[in-house]
Amino acid sequence: MDTFLGLDALVLARIQFGFTVAFHFIFPAFTIGLASYLAVLNGMFLWTKDEAYLRLFKFWVKIFAISFAMGVVSGIVMSYQFGTNWSVFSDRAGPVIGPLMAYEVLTAFFLEAGFLGIMLFGRDKVGPGLHMTATCLVAFGTAVSATWILSVNSWMHTPAGFVMGENGQFLPDDWLAAIFNPSFPYRLAHTLTAAFLGTAFVVGGVGGWHLLRGRHDNRGVRTMFSMAMWMAAVVAPLQLVLGHEQGLNTYEYQPTKVLAMEGHFESYDDGIPLILFGIPDQEAGEMRYAVEIPRIGGPILGKGLDASMDGLDTVPRSEEPPVAIVFWSFRVMVGIGMVMIGVGLWSLWSRWRGRLYDDRWLHRVSVLMAPSGIVAIIAGWITTEVGRQPYTVYGLMRTSESMSPIGAQAVGTSLMAFIVIYFAVFGAGIIYLLKLMLKAPEKGESEKDSDGPIRTAGITPGTTPEVSPAE
Numbered sequence: 001m002d003t004f005l006g007l008d009a010l011v012l013a014r015i016q017f018g019f020t021v022a023f024h025f026i027f028p029a030f031t032i033g034l035a036s037y038l039a040v041l042n043g044m045f046l047w048t049k050d051e052a053y054l055r056l057f058k059f060w061v062k063i064f065a066i067s068f069a070m071g072v073v074s075g076i077v078m079s080y081q082f083g084t085n086w087s088v089f090s091d092r093a094g095p096v097i098g099p100l101m102a103y104e105v106l107t108a109f110f111l112e113a114g115f116l117g118i119m120l121f122g123r124d125k126v127g128p129g130l131h132m133t134a135t136c137l138v139a140f141g142t143a144v145s146a147t148w149i150l151s152v153n154s155w156m157h158t159p160a161g162f163v164m165g166e167n168g169q170f171l172p173d174d175w176l177a178a179i180f181n182p183s184f185p186y187r188l189a190h191t192l193t194a195a196f197l198g199t200a201f202v203v204g205g206v207g208g209w210h211l212l213r214g215r216h217d218n219r220g221v222r223t224m225f226s227m228a229m230w231m232a233a234v235v236a237p238l239q240l241v242l243g244h245e246q247g248l249n250t251y252e253y254q255p256t257k258v259l260a261m262e263g264h265f266e267s268y269d270d271g272i273p274l275i276l277f278g279i280p281d282q283e284a285g286e287m288r289y290a291v292e293i294p295r296i297g298g299p300i301l302g303k304g305l306d307a308s309m310d311g312l313d314t315v316p317r318s319e320e321p322p323v324a325i326v327f328w329s330f331r332v333m334v335g336i337g338m339v340m341i342g343v344g345l346w347s348l349w350s351r352w353r354g355r356l357y358d359d360r361w362l363h364r365v366s367v368l369m370a371p372s373g374i375v376a377i378i379a380g381w382i383t384t385e386v387g388r389q390p391y392t393v394y395g396l397m398r399t400s401e402s403m404s405p406i407g408a409q410a411v412g413t414s415l416m417a418f419i420v421i422y423f424a425v426f427g428a429g430i431i432y433l434l435k436l437m438l439k440a441p442e443k444g445e446s447e448k449d450s451d452g453p454i455r456t457a458g459i460t461p462g463t464t465p466e467v468s469p470a471e
Contacts, residue, residue: 004412027071033199059441089402108145198373204228205370233344257387
């Protein structure tokens, strides 16, 4: 068998796509939430004329611009793999997913790119109304981009609105059914909320850091921390509800994935337990050292306390996803979500006591939780995508049937190159972002304050001649 470091071409191609998507997903998820945050900050400044909101806008808009650029670059690299490593999938599923991905470029990306320059540099050039409009359109564009991409990805999980061609291609039959496939609304709501929540914890972590550094007199620092904690207190519990609804939808259309998420190797005739922790042993078909709560799993899955359920023991081994990966990534996501809810409640308690800006332990926890939203997003993506295995188009096209006729040496070599280049380029970008975040928001640090018109190119300032009293 053709292998590279003991791995065949299929495994290497999956690792490569997973690595590049995980790196890419960090930046769009962050910019989706940050773009909306910038729109809110700009709107609050125009409404209240409070300088703190303007300072925060100037502080975060630089971070947004760099993150947006890294997201674009990482996304371009990722898309090439459809042709290099997954050409069979691209050929068969292309009639459906190709137009949807093109619509993302023609609508969302063009909208973002068209108004990004005005948002970044146009405050003193186009007027506050047009600048605010551009900021809102950039934020709207990020959400539209997520909408199209999630529609494509959701179709791969719950395919609809197509017919099979004689050559094995998926041919669109009902575009509305394909776009608004059964899992799409749930996954869109869950993912957008995760992006908002992840951004809020980054903002809260930065605010907590500056408060720990004694910058309580900086109104921008206090404002960003307060807004982030409000977001955590309100949105984190909402995310729990949205995640539960998506779980029920997944159980309806992809029950095997849910069995792997919950670790249910066995079938149950009288009550379904909730397995909190354990060590999945897929070869033996059992959960070792399971810590569980009896009968609670039924109501969580929309059943009764005495409900029955078929487990993975009724699923052919060839149809099972890698249970251990799905089981633990799901718990990482849910565990972080529960901690987020706890931080939000803690902030409400500190706010009620009038100690939101003086609770140093809350600030320390906020700093530690700063990357938690991004980690939870990646864990959720792993749960979703690995849980879909062994299919690319669920139930219809297996991953092993989707790959290009390419050797393991070629895939492995490109994977090594991706790892080195990604950590060098994007690692440097992330370090620079952290340096920007560690500098407190102050007036005029991203835009030059000016009371008069900015000189245009080709006009040089003249000197005013001195006039003596005798003249």
